[in-house]
Amino acid sequence: MIEILAAAAPAGEPPAWLTWLPILGMVVIFWFLIIRPQMRQQKQHRDRVASIKKGDKVITQGGLVGKVVKVDDTYADIELAKDVRVKAVKHTIADIIEPGGKPAND
Template sequence: MDTLVGLLPIIAIALVFWLLIIRPQMRRQRELVQMQSAISAGDEVLLSSGVFGTIAAIEDTHLMVTIAPGVEIKVARGAVAQILRDEPAPELGEQRDAEATDAPDTDTEER
């Protein structure tokens, strides 16, 4: 009985470690594999090296990625970090204008 009580903190630490570290990492890995298996020709992708390109052809273990007109590179399927979607990004100028108009005028002192 005393040995069971002595092992209880170690078991609790192992359970917390599994819940907070191992389980989320397994979920992220599963999502990455699903994303990489869903790649199709014509998708715009970001490679893990930071190179942007468009999938030109798909083979078993590798992909042909067009990175510039007339330039194709052969990469491993696992090198795809993200499939880019056509979502408009906010312009930097628009963001600054919104911040400038939303800020209250704090300079009330006359000079």
Template sequence: MLISPAYAQGIGGAGGADMLTSFLPLILIFVVFYFLLIRPQQKKQKEHKAMLASVRRGDKIVTAGGLIGTVAKVIGDDELSVEIAEGVKVKVARGMVSTVLSKTEPAKGDDKDEKEAKEEAEEPKKD
């Protein structure tokens, strides 16, 4: 007979190395996405959350709707009263503040700032 019989190949013994090389591009794509997309977004979210926590009376803000106004009163943890024109005040959810245009000096009753002022006054000046 001129035709040789064809036999099925057995399962290769190097399956572990083949699995790693086949998943390597997928792992590499995930690492690139993490450093270019996920990590910067988490950092931006953290900065925005800190900015929202530091909003106080007198700050000039821009809301997500585009209104520019001055914080007249901090009503609660998640609500602000914003003066958008003379005598016109609106309530705004704290989460809807997109940016703080200008910060005001802390109030005199703020314990942290009073302690810092006392420490600066007590330190002897070096010439």
């Protein structure tokens, strides 16, 4: 009779794949809530940087605001003030300021 009870015990355990189900669920949740939106933002930033043209007002990641004077594949020449130009790597440009944009303190 003890042999019958011992043989029945392993049948009550869940399958091995079922123990991985909560971890798989967490990975899916992380994918849709964190990873996927971040990839979408990176793609939008790449597209914005690729569309920079002469005359655009931009903000660099360092916080400098200026007007694009010249653009090539890797660099953008930005005029910060009269006769003050810097050369910035295009991917360090954080954003493009839309024309007619509202000032930050208004």
